Amino acid sequence: MAETKGSGQTKGISRAQFLAGAAAVGAAGVAGPAGQARAAQARHGRGLRRRGVVYTVGAGETPGTAWSARRMRHDIRAIRDDLHADTVDVTGDGVERLTTTAAEAAERGLHVWLQPTLGDAPQRDILEHIAETGRFAERLRRQGASVDFSVGCEFWLFVPGILPGxxxxxxxxxxxNGTVDWPRMRRRLADFTVRAAKVGRSVFRGNLSYAAAQSIDAPDWNLFDIVGIDYYAHFDRPSDHVRELRPYLKWGKPLAITEFGTCAYVGAPETDGMGWDIVDYDKEPPEIKGNPVRSERVQADYVGGLLDVFASMGLYAAMAFEFISADAPHRPDAPRLDLDMASYALTKVIRDRPDDPASGWHWEPKEAFRAVARRYGAAGHRTSQSQ
Structure with a gap:
């Protein structure tokens, strides 16, 4: 799920709020027989075929943190040249933002994983948003770009009419609160997923996917060419991650980890994706709750360790969540206001004037950025040598 920073009451939903809801109802498990893959074979030996990062486009909280073409072009170059990624997961809402970013990534020679994620809109509008973005993805593909298209992310929460609310x-x-009729919810979710997949197929001729929540989603993967999983789990042993992910390979299709990551403080990985919950958004400005200890090393070790697991399994793709979170600035001078501590981003945002929300800003790489860059760079070097 693309993270939206802001007040938990009025300005949207962040990953941890989302996963807190998922955790409240427990795991649904993975079910279904092995399907026939329309994409490339599910496994191709050791190493990731696609090495990526999530890049969210959106309106932002302020004009200064909103998407801009200038910043986007700078970021895409950094994703390719500094992070050494070969794939960018362009996600968010707004067809113009999505398509402009996808075109830039393709022009820079990156593989594009394009995923519209319009939420809290009528279902017909969400389906049209998928269709418009998918048509552009097909144009890119026909022009020779390398593109996969995902019809969306975790429909059961973002699409009205599946869950109450x-x-x-x-x-x-x-x-x-437990006020969910689960059989009805699953019927509605299955129905909308079928409709979304049908729309995707009608406009896009390449590989189709969907980003499912690990804990609740159990879509019919026969609808798609690539299994996509948002993966936020903590285990001490790499073998336990392998055990957790192996059932998704039973479909006989390529497996893409469409999101994974954690925050930059001690204990964040153990929250299973709810790391942002250390922020009190009822305060103005928002404050860090309790006394968490900032640690970029914790984030780097978790992200790097998972990349090693994914590579050992020979998965199709992994997209680290996420490149930047502009609305969560780093405050080394004021730990209580250091919202970057609760950010999943590989970069930290530094404001020119820390107390001014309208201030200019720049980003700097975190230790997790360097951990990812080392692995992606080494993998890219091995790939170029083998060609």
Missing amino acids: ETVLERIENLR
Whole structure:
């Protein structure tokens, strides 16, 4: 799920709020027989075929943190040249933002994983948003770009009419309260997923996918060419991650980890994706709760370790969540206001004037950025040598 920073009451939903709702209802498991893959074979030996990062496009909280073409072009170059990724997961809403970013990535020679994620809109609008973005993805593909298309992310929460509630926050509250008719929810989810897949197929002729929540989603993967999983789990042993992910290979299709990551403080990996929950958004400005200890090393070790697991399994793709979170600035001078501590981003945002939300800013790489860059760079070097 693409993270949206801001007040937990009025400005959207972040990954941890989302996963907190998922955790409240427990795991649904993975079910279904092995399907016939329309994409490349599911496994190709050791190493990742696609080495990627999530790049979210969106309106932002302020004009200074909103998507801009200038910043995007700079970021795409850094993703290719400094992070050494060969894939960018362009996600978010707004067809113009999505398509402009995807075109830039393709022009820079990157593989594009294009995923529209419009939420809290009428279902017909969400399906049209998928169709418009998919048509552009098909144009890119026909022009020779390397493109996979995902019809969306975790529909059961973002699409109204599947769970009770008009907004994501209301739906999460209903999850927490237990006011969900699960058989009805699963029928509605299956119905919308079929409709979305049909729309995707009607406009895009390449490989189709969907980003499923590990804990709740159990789509019919026969609808898609690539199995996509948002993976936020903590285990002490790499073998336990392998055990957790292996069932998704039973479909006989390529497996893409469409999101994975954690935050930059001690204990964040153990939250299973709820790391941002250390922020109190009822305060103005938002504050860090308790006394967490900032540690970029914790984030780097977790992200790097998972990349090693994914490579050992020979997965199709892995997209680290995420490149930047502009609305979560780093405050080394004020730990209580250091929102980057609760960010999944590989970079930290530094404001020119820390106390001014309208201030200019730049990003700097975190230790996790360097951990990913070392692995992606080494893998790219091995690939070039073998060609």
